[in-house]
Each structure stands twice: as structure tokens, then as C-alpha cells.
Amino acid sequence: MKSIVITNKQVAIVGGGPGGLTLARLLQAKGIAVTVYERDVNSAIRVQGATLDLHVESGLKAIEAAGLMKRFEETYRPGADKGRVVDQQGNIIYDEHDQAGEKAFGDALFRPEIDRADLRSLLVASLQADTVVWDRQLVDLSPVGDGWQLSFKNGITAFADLIIGADGANSKVRSVITPITPFYAGTTILQGNVENASVRAPTMYELLKGGKIYAHVEEKYVHVSAKGDGSIDFYVSLIRPENWAKASGIDFSDPTQRSAWFEDEFSGWGQVWFELFDQTGVPFLVRPQYCVPFDQHWEAQSSITVLGDAAHIAPPTGEGVNLAMLDALELSECLTSPSFLNTQSAIATYEKQMLARGSDEAQVAMDTVAWMHSQNASMQLVQLLTGSSGE
Ligand SMILES: Cc1cc2nc3c(=O)[nH]c(=O)nc-3n(C[C@H](O)[C@H](O)[C@H](O)COP(=O)(O)OP(=O)(O)OC[C@H]3O[C@@H](n4cnc5c(N)ncnc54)[C@H](O)[C@@H]3O)c2cc1C
Known part of the structure; x- marks a missing residue:
């Protein structure tokens, strides 16, 4: 052989x-x-x-080939895949929790979440x-x-x-x-985490309902997700020059400077967002995005x-x-x-x-x-989630 x-x-x-x-x-x-x-x-x-x-066609395929499907099924977080599209006040524009029909293992479009x-x-x-x-x-x-x-x-x-x-x-x-x-992809992500979120960011915690939140406003994208350890992870994606964070002179690891920046940048946004921004712990990451x-x-x-x-x-x-x-x-x-x-x-x-x-x-x-940071990104996302063309 x-x-x-x-x-x-x-x-x-x-x-x-x-x-x-x-x-x-x-x-x-x-x-x-x-x-x-x-x-x-x-x-x-x-x-x-x-x-x-x-x-199914990639991550789960590898898990299956590795003989780990049973362990995965015991570990994944049911319901964590459901998302809400919200506006800058936290009003819900589209809610996957309301949609009929639960997907499950075996469905080609089932995308189970794991921390x-x-x-x-x-x-x-x-x-x-x-x-x-x-x-x-x-x-x-x-x-x-x-x-x-x-x-x-x-x-x-x-x-x-x-x-x-x-x-x-x-x-x-x-x-x-x-x-x-x-090459630099044109966006920089700010990423934070709020521990013990039911206490420290209760409004956002409720709004999340154990799943995800997406907000596309003013060419910014905010992605929030509930984690199994009771924390909330979030990131803010912004169109900025590559060296923007350094050139800004802002020390994003300093809570006072960070909060002041969020207050200015997110002026007019609802209080629900500031629970996250003000309660985020360390490390707070600034990640310029790159692409091959x-x-x-x-x-x-x-x-x-x-x-x-x-x-x-x-x-x-x-x-x-x-x-x-x-x-x-x-x-x-x-x-x-x-x-x-x-x-x-x-x-x-x-x-x-x-x-x-x-x-x-x-x-x-x-x-x-490009589309996630465009003016009508929320509507595009809803169309994507509902499978409608919007025409
Ligand atoms: C904000 C953000 C959100 C994302 N969300 C998603 C998502 O929802 N779904 C998704 O599929 N992907 C997501 N991604 C992308 C995803 O995180 C990566 O594509 C994925 O983790 C790549 O896996 P990897 O094993 O190749 O590398 P990594 O996950 O980066 O793992 C690399 C490992 O190598 C170690 N390492 C690094 N340098 C060295 C060194 N010199 N010596 C030894 N060890 C080293 C690191 O500590 C790490 O453990 C996201 C990325 C970002 C930035």
C-alpha cells in the first residue's frame, strides 16, 4: 500500500x-x-x-470530519444566531426572533453559534x-x-x-x-466587551435577547453579540484612514478619553449604546482592517x-x-x-x-x-436577511 x-x-x-x-x-x-x-x-x-x-459547507463540515459533531451539539448556543436590526435609538427595524420556523442541524442554512x-x-x-x-x-x-x-x-x-x-x-x-x-481595507474596528452585562448594560442586554444586534447608521456599523459567559461583545466599524487612531492622539485604553470620543462620535444616538461604550472593560481593541x-x-x-x-x-x-x-x-x-x-x-x-x-x-x-457602511445599509441588510430584492 x-x-x-x-x-x-x-x-x-x-x-x-x-x-x-x-x-x-x-x-x-x-x-x-x-x-x-x-x-x-x-x-x-x-x-x-x-x-x-x-x-454547513465549511466550519461544520470540518467539525464533522474531525468527529466532533456530538461535542459541538452539546456546546453550541441555541438562539444565539438570531439577530435584530435596530436604528440609532435602539428601535427594532427587523427581528429574526419573530420569524417562524426554527432551523436545526441537518438544514443547509442552519448556522449554529458557538463562543x-x-x-x-x-x-x-x-x-x-x-x-x-x-x-x-x-x-x-x-x-x-x-x-x-x-x-x-x-x-x-x-x-x-x-x-x-x-x-x-x-x-x-x-x-x-x-x-x-x-492592503488597508479602509475601515478600522473598535472592539470592546462588557462583563456581567445584565447588570452593567441592562437595556442592551434585554434588547439582545441572547442573540445579536446590527446597526448601520451614518456610515458606521455597530455589531453586538451576547456571549454565554454573561458578557456582551461589540464592535464598531468606521471608514477611516489607516493611521487614524494613532493620529487622533486619543488613548482608547483610557476610559475617560474613550467615553468622550464616543459621546462626540455618537452624538444623537440613544442611551442604550452608551451603556456599552461607557461600561466596556479591558482590553479595548483598535483594529485597522486589512485584505489580501x-x-x-x-x-x-x-x-x-x-x-x-x-x-x-x-x-x-x-x-x-x-x-x-x-x-x-x-x-x-x-x-x-x-x-x-x-x-x-x-x-x-x-x-x-x-x-x-x-x-x-x-x-x-x-x-x-462598501455596502455595510453605505447610507441605506440597514435596508440592504434587512433585504439580505429576508431574502427579498427590495424591488
Ligand atoms: C471584529 C472581528 C469580528 C469577526 N467576526 C467573525 C465572525 O462572526 N465569524 C467568523 O467566521 N469570523 C469572524 N472574524 C474573523 C475570524 O476571527 C478569523 O477569520 C478567524 O479567527 C481566523 O482563524 P485562524 O485560525 O486563521 O486565526 P486566528 O483566529 O487569528 O488564530 C491565530 C492564533 O495564532 C496565535 N498566534 C499569532 N501569532 C503567533 C505567533 N507569532 N506565534 C504563535 N502563535 C501565534 C494567536 O494567538 C491565535 O491563537 C472576525 C474578525 C474580527 C476582527
């Missing part, structure tokens, strides 16, 4: 996000020796970010003990023989035959593969590749985690298929479809950025 091209190779995955951990699980299930090197200092660190909806931290825990728990090595921020990769030496910020080094960069938007691994850099060139391409190498945001960062449209997990699935299939003669051809096949898909999504994401 033909063997697979990575038999007896030591595989290092850099980054323990959804993409990297999914790949680790899928490879380990096929008997491959794999280690995940993650920057976060330990597994208990608080994972920031909104809830994630997984899609980012729960997804990470689920994936880490599915791995053999010590697969994830925490506190390993990669700072350098140098070729050694046919493999690589990984050097971490804490001075520790490691060796691997095959490197997979799953290290997100500012990927260190990507820069070893290609000089192509993402639509025609990005590189020659496949034999011992290094990338997936997820490291490969094809784009502004958020609700696809990023799903694409990272689908990349992981397809890469695991290529690396463990007996039909490839060497790792280079396995990686080339994976990268061809991954780059094409990433390019399509980058174009969709840039189109989405």
Missing part, C-alpha cells in the same frame, strides 16, 4: 486558533505527530471576540495531552536541513519537518513564504504552508473562521492522501484551491465593507 507523504514527519502548527487546532485534530486522527505552538501563555487566557456561526472560547476548549480537549504548547510566540523561522528551526520569544527553540502557519492576520510564517502584504490582494499567488514549497487568516485575511463578513476550518480540512486531506508523491505536490494542490477561495472571499469582503 502507498504511504502518505508526511509519515514519520514532525509537523508544527504555529497558532492555536480555530484553523490550527482543527488541523491538529484532523492530522492526529490519522496518526500524524503534530505539535501546536501557541502565543497565548496558557489555556485559561480569556479569548476575546464575538460568537461565531459555523456553516470563540468554547470552540477553542472543544478543539483543545479533542487533542492528545500536551499537543498544544502554550507561551510559544514564534519570532523566527530558519531552514535547517530539510526542515525548520522555530525560535520563540521566550528563547526556546524547536525543530519541525513541516511548518503550517495558522498564526492569524499578522502571520510570521506567511512572511517566510511570500513578500505579498495585505485578490490575485495573490506564490509557488508552493515542500515544507511550509499557511491557512486561515495567515493566508487570506479580509475584513470580517462572518466567513473567516469557517474558511480557516475548511482550509484545515482540505490541507489535512492533501497531506494524508496516498495519491501524492511528495509534500510539495500535496501542498500545491491544497494551496491552489485555498488561494482561489480566499481570493473570492476577499472580493466579497471588500464589496461587503
Whole structure:
């Protein structure tokens, strides 16, 4: 019987996000020796970010292939996928909670939500003990023989035959593969979280009803989501120059300066929003958004590749985690298929479809950025949610 091209190779995955951990699980299930090197200092660190909806054709497909569907069904948050489109006073324009017909597992359009931290825990728990090595921020990769030496910020080094960069938007691994850099997408996201939200932001907490809220007003986009730990995550997306936050001179980590900025920028908006803005804790993140060139391409190498945001960062449209997990699935299939003669051809096949898909999504994401910040974005969103053309 033909063997697979990575038999007896030591595989290092850099980054323990959804993409990297999914790949680790899928490879380990096929008997491959794999280690995940993650920057976060330990597994208990608080994972920031909104809830994630997984899609049948991508994220859920990977979960299924990883043999984790039962665990996922026990962990996802029923009802968290329902959203409300609201105006700047918090009046509801469209309410998914009112719509008839519950979707469920098995429906092609069912998009169950899971908190980012729960997804990470689920994936880490599915791995053999010590697969994830925490506190390993990669700072350098140098070729050694046919493999690589990984050097971490804490001075520790490691060796691997095959490197997979799953290290997100500012990927260190990507820069070893290609000089192509993402371009500024024209928007900057401010992201915050309010803990114990039923007490600290009660009006917004009620309005959320355990789901999501979308507001598109004055070319701003505000996205709010309830999380399973009782907190509320929100982000504000604004059209701004790339260096706007730095150039503004505002210290967004300072609650007083931050609140003053929100008061000015959101003047005329209802009090419900200021519950979020004034109650947000630390860290408060300022994230300029980047997108890969639509025609990005590189020659496949034999011992290094990338997936997820490291490969094809784009502004958020609700696809990023799903694409990272689908990349992981397809890469695991290529690396463990007996039909490839060497790792280079396995990686080339994976990268061809991954780059094409990433390019399509980058174009969709840039189109989405444009309409989401347009004057009639709320109506466009309602049309999207109801499947109506608006004509
Ligand atoms: C505001 C916002 C909202 C979003 N909302 C959604 C959404 O609703 N749905 C959705 O599907 N996507 C969403 N996305 C996109 C999504 O977060 C990403 O596409 C997704 O997390 C990519 O997964 P990944 O595994 O490739 O990378 P990441 O999730 O970024 O994981 C990378 C991992 O690598 C680690 N790491 C980074 N550098 C190093 C290093 N040098 N050494 C070692 N480890 C390192 C990081 O700590 C992290 O654990 C959103 C993005 C943003 C900014």
C-alpha cells in the first residue's frame, strides 16, 4: 500500500486558533505527530471576540470530519444566531426572533453559534495531552536541513519537518513564504466587551435577547453579540484612514478619553449604546482592517504552508473562521492522501484551491465593507436577511 507523504514527519502548527487546532485534530486522527505552538501563555487566557456561526459547507463540515459533531451539539448556543436590526435609538427595524420556523442541524442554512472560547476548549480537549504548547510566540523561522528551526520569544527553540502557519492576520510564517502584504481595507474596528452585562448594560442586554444586534447608521456599523459567559461583545466599524487612531492622539485604553470620543462620535444616538461604550472593560481593541490582494499567488514549497487568516485575511463578513476550518480540512486531506508523491505536490494542490477561495472571499469582503457602511445599509441588510430584492 502507498504511504502518505508526511509519515514519520514532525509537523508544527504555529497558532492555536480555530484553523490550527482543527488541523491538529484532523492530522492526529490519522496518526500524524503534530505539535501546536501557541502565543497565548496558557489555556485559561480569556479569548476575546464575538460568537461565531459555523456553516454547513465549511466550519461544520470540518467539525464533522474531525468527529466532533456530538461535542459541538452539546456546546453550541441555541438562539444565539438570531439577530435584530435596530436604528440609532435602539428601535427594532427587523427581528429574526419573530420569524417562524426554527432551523436545526441537518438544514443547509442552519448556522449554529458557538463562543470563540468554547470552540477553542472543544478543539483543545479533542487533542492528545500536551499537543498544544502554550507561551510559544514564534519570532523566527530558519531552514535547517530539510526542515525548520522555530525560535520563540521566550528563547526556546524547536525543530519541525513541516511548518503550517495558522498564526492569524499578522502571520510570521506567511512572511517566510511570500513578500505579498495585505492592503488597508479602509475601515478600522473598535472592539470592546462588557462583563456581567445584565447588570452593567441592562437595556442592551434585554434588547439582545441572547442573540445579536446590527446597526448601520451614518456610515458606521455597530455589531453586538451576547456571549454565554454573561458578557456582551461589540464592535464598531468606521471608514477611516489607516493611521487614524494613532493620529487622533486619543488613548482608547483610557476610559475617560474613550467615553468622550464616543459621546462626540455618537452624538444623537440613544442611551442604550452608551451603556456599552461607557461600561466596556479591558482590553479595548483598535483594529485597522486589512485584505489580501485578490490575485495573490506564490509557488508552493515542500515544507511550509499557511491557512486561515495567515493566508487570506479580509475584513470580517462572518466567513473567516469557517474558511480557516475548511482550509484545515482540505490541507489535512492533501497531506494524508496516498495519491501524492511528495509534500510539495500535496501542498500545491491544497494551496491552489485555498488561494482561489480566499481570493473570492476577499472580493466579497471588500464589496461587503462598501455596502455595510453605505447610507441605506440597514435596508440592504434587512433585504439580505429576508431574502427579498427590495424591488
Ligand atoms: C471584529 C472581528 C469580528 C469577526 N467576526 C467573525 C465572525 O462572526 N465569524 C467568523 O467566521 N469570523 C469572524 N472574524 C474573523 C475570524 O476571527 C478569523 O477569520 C478567524 O479567527 C481566523 O482563524 P485562524 O485560525 O486563521 O486565526 P486566528 O483566529 O487569528 O488564530 C491565530 C492564533 O495564532 C496565535 N498566534 C499569532 N501569532 C503567533 C505567533 N507569532 N506565534 C504563535 N502563535 C501565534 C494567536 O494567538 C491565535 O491563537 C472576525 C474578525 C474580527 C476582527
